[in-house]
Amino acid sequence: MSIDLSIVEQSIGPLLKGLKVTAQVCVLGIPLGIAIGTLAAYLYGSAARLARSAALGYVEIVRNVPFLILVYLSFFGLPKLGIMMPAFGIGVAATAFYTGGYFCEILRGAFGSLPRGQLQAARSLGLSEWHVQRYVVLPQIFGYLAPATTSLTIMMFKDSSIFSVMSLAELTYQSNLLTADTFAYVEVLGTTALIYWVCSVLLDLAGQWSERYATRYRRA
Amino acid sequence: MLSFVSAQIAALGPFFHDVLGGALITIAASAVAFAIGIVFGSILLVARLLGGRVLAWLVVGYVSVIRGTPALIQMLVAYYVLPAVLNLPLSPLEAGILALAMNTGAYVSEILRGAFNSLSGGQLPAARALGMRATQAWRYIVFPQLFYRSIPPLTNEFTMLLKASSLMSIIAVHDLATVARDATLQTNLPLQVFSATAVVYFAILFVASSASRELERRVAKVLPNVH
Numbered sequence: 001m002s003i004d005l006s007i008v009e010q011s012i013g014p015l016l017k018g019l020k021v022t023a024q025v026c027v028l029g030i031p032l033g034i035a036i037g038t039l040a041a042y043l044y045g046s047a048a049r050l051a052r053s054a055a056l057g058y059v060e061i062v063r064n065v066p067f068l069i070l071v072y073l074s075f076f077g078l079p080k081l082g083i084m085m086p087a088f089g090i091g092v093a094a095t096a097f098y099t100g101g102y103f104c105e106i107l108r109g110a111f112g113s114l115p116r117g118q119l120q121a122a123r124s125l126g127l128s129e130w131h132v133q134r135y136v137v138l139p140q141i142f143g144y145l146a147p148a149t150t151s152l153t154i155m156m157f158k159d160s161s162i163f164s165v166m167s168l169a170e171l172t173y174q175s176n177l178l179t180a181d182t183f184a185y186v187e188v189l190g191t192t193a194l195i196y197w198v199c200s201v202l203l204d205l206a207g208q209w210s211e212r213y214a215t216r217y218r219r220a
Numbered sequence: 221m222l223s224f225v226s227a228q229i230a231a232l233g234p235f236f237h238d239v240l241g242g243a244l245i246t247i248a249a250s251a252v253a254f255a256i257g258i259v260f261g262s263i264l265l266v267a268r269l270l271g272g273r274v275l276a277w278l279v280v281g282y283v284s285v286i287r288g289t290p291a292l293i294q295m296l297v298a299y300y301v302l303p304a305v306l307n308l309p310l311s312p313l314e315a316g317i318l319a320l321a322m323n324t325g326a327y328v329s330e331i332l333r334g335a336f337n338s339l340s341g342g343q344l345p346a347a348r349a350l351g352m353r354a355t356q357a358w359r360y361i362v363f364p365q366l367f368y369r370s371i372p373p374l375t376n377e378f379t380m381l382l383k384a385s386s387l388m389s390i391i392a393v394h395d396l397a398t399v400a401r402d403a404t405l406q407t408n409l410p411l412q413v414f415s416a417t418a419v420v421y422f423a424i425l426f427v428a429s430s431a432s433r434e435l436e437r438r439v440a441k442v443l444p445n446v447h
Contacts, residue, residue, distance in 0.1 A: 076410030
């Protein structure tokens with residue numbers, strides 16, 4: 001079995017174009033999802049039962065329904081509801097929806113890792129709710145959040161490959177076009193996998209750096 | 221409202237048998253892949269810990285590549301590339317199970333490695349000092365504790381595997397996701413079909429995670445002092 005390097009060379013251009021779309025979806029969708037997840041975690045912590053069950057239901061749906069099914073449902077289902085959205089928008093929305101559910105779980109775990117007494121102590125010292133969150137809670141849970149959020153980001157980055165089923169011109173879709181064109185599965189899939197892998201490793205390194213930064217007070 | 225819902229369900233009635241078949245393939249393929257993945261992951265762990273430097277680096281590289289690439293790409297590689305490389309024809313289902321097993325094996329080896337690092341030290345030398353052979357020490361001392369401690373993360377991994385199994389539909393395995401896509405093409409009722417499919421997946425995954433919580437409880441009863 002031989003590898004045709006000229007095919008690899010020709011593939012890199014279109015694949016990197018696809019990577020750009022993948023990156024755009026992630027850069028928009030993941031932070032949006034983090035915002036949604038934070039909101040869901042607050043709803044979960046609220047006293048209102050309806051808000052609690054809504055947040056719980058949301059998290060359970062994300063945890064128990066495959067991303068692929070969610071993407072199919074949005075892509076084929078939304079037009080039936082009269083909602084017309086380009087594949088790119090659906091990709092961003094689906095990424096945000098899924099990220100949000102997992103991030104809500106991560107936040108709940110992080111809050112759970114804080115000793116209860118600290119919140120009470122901070123409040124009885126007269127700190128405002130914002131100051132409690134900003135100066136007592138956040139610095140401490142950041143070290144917990146950093147690694148979990150890194151793996152969530154990598155997971156969503158990889159899951160964005162599923163958007164190829166709705167012909168969004170991201171990395172995997174470009175790869176599919178190239179294999180359909182050349183039948184050079186080894187070269188094209190190998191290059192595609194290499195691009196995904198390098199990006200995942202870089203994201204992982206960035207995550208490790210942010211974790212070290214977030215926990216620098218422990219070494220002081 | 222109720223009549224609306226029942227009308228929708230009636231529209232999906234003809235697909236009931238397909239859904240059952242698809243769900244069965246989803247569950248069976250995931251179970252088989254998980255079983256292979258557990259064995260494979262254990263082998264990877266032992267190779268990494270005992271296999272010498274070269275083997276350890278190979279395992280580290282393998283785990284990194286599997287964890288760094290999408291399961292969808294792994295599925296395509298298993299279906300389009302592996303048969304050519306191994307010179308072994310694979311049916312879509314075989315390729316799908318192989319991809320899932322290779323994927324889950326890497327994650328399982330990392331889960332077990334985490335558990336291994338949390339073991340209190342000196343147990344292996346102690347077992348050897350009591351006259352056990354290395355294989356006995358691993359079989360009776362190390363692995364039972366690894367698996368016991370790993371029940372929650374392994375369960376989580378199994379639910380991730382069940383979800384990833386939907387990607388087998390990309391290589392034309394007749395699993396639940398494929399049944400849903402076909403039913404959508406035939407009925408043009410995507411909302412109903414994919415909602416119903418989501419419910420079926422939800423039920424399967426819910427049962428799987430409930431069963432594992434039960435397993436955890438029972439194991440805790442039998443082995444109360446393992447921690």
